[in-house]
Amino acid sequence: MATQMYFVAFRNQFSQQTSHEIQQLVHDCGGFILMVTRTGQVVVLDDSQAPFITKHPSVKSMGGVTLNPRGAAAERLQRVFAENLSKQIDLNTMRR
């Protein structure tokens, strides 16, 4: 099992419903949403679960991504990812 960061690109124009559907699917597969944009989402997911996401009809492509620390806004992205991740992780459940 290896957890990776992926960018999930939407097939059609952005719709709130599609975005929520894919977010829910990622959650159901044990993943987390790091960032949502109008063209796709940055998620973190176990690589064995990736095929389930790509099968969704609204997903155009899905590929692994890494954060380049020398990027123009890498530090800010990292903070955004951490903030969004902290909202989805229940530390009390993890301690148990």
Place this chain on the structure above:
Amino acid sequence: MSIGADLLAVPFGDMILSMATAIAQSQKELDKSSLVTLKELAGTHFKFIENITEVLTPRPTTVLLDPNDPLKGSVIVTGVDVKTTPGPEIDLTLLQAGLTPTFYQFTESKIEIKIALSVTTEASFGINVSHDFSMDQNVGFDDGSGFTYSRATTWASHVDASYASKYSYSADGSSLLSTTLRPTPPPQRVMPRFISVNAFFNPPQVNISQ
């Protein structure tokens, strides 16, 4: 068939060629997938606000000790005004911001052939010899007072020779093909170098990211 001949019969060349072809095709597909992600990242724009300025200014406020009885007096408490001014929005792509596609590479491939050969030869040789001996003797007198004597002797010998040879040969084989896939840094030629010049500052700030 000798063991050496069996090993020579294994199509190593074909197996290596098939494996190399499969790896090359897989590598091509992986690179294509990474390039698709690269295009998506380059096409995903977002508004990046680099700075948000918060100006805190004191605002003393008079608070009544008893709101129902103003005669009880009042105190001055320290208040604060917060004025938030977001900086200018910069249009960035996720690629510019620092997200890069992961490229994968087959770093190690291995072909392992295992052959178990067993050759068994059994030979048995047996001789079975038996002898039979019998003798009959007759002694008598006939009417003419003659004396008769007869003797019959038989000798029999059996020789039974047998030869059996068994030859058994078995060969079991298994092959193992394994490859290791590792993420690698994106190729330099694929990844552009971003030079951002922020003219909002004087002198302009130059940020180079690769």
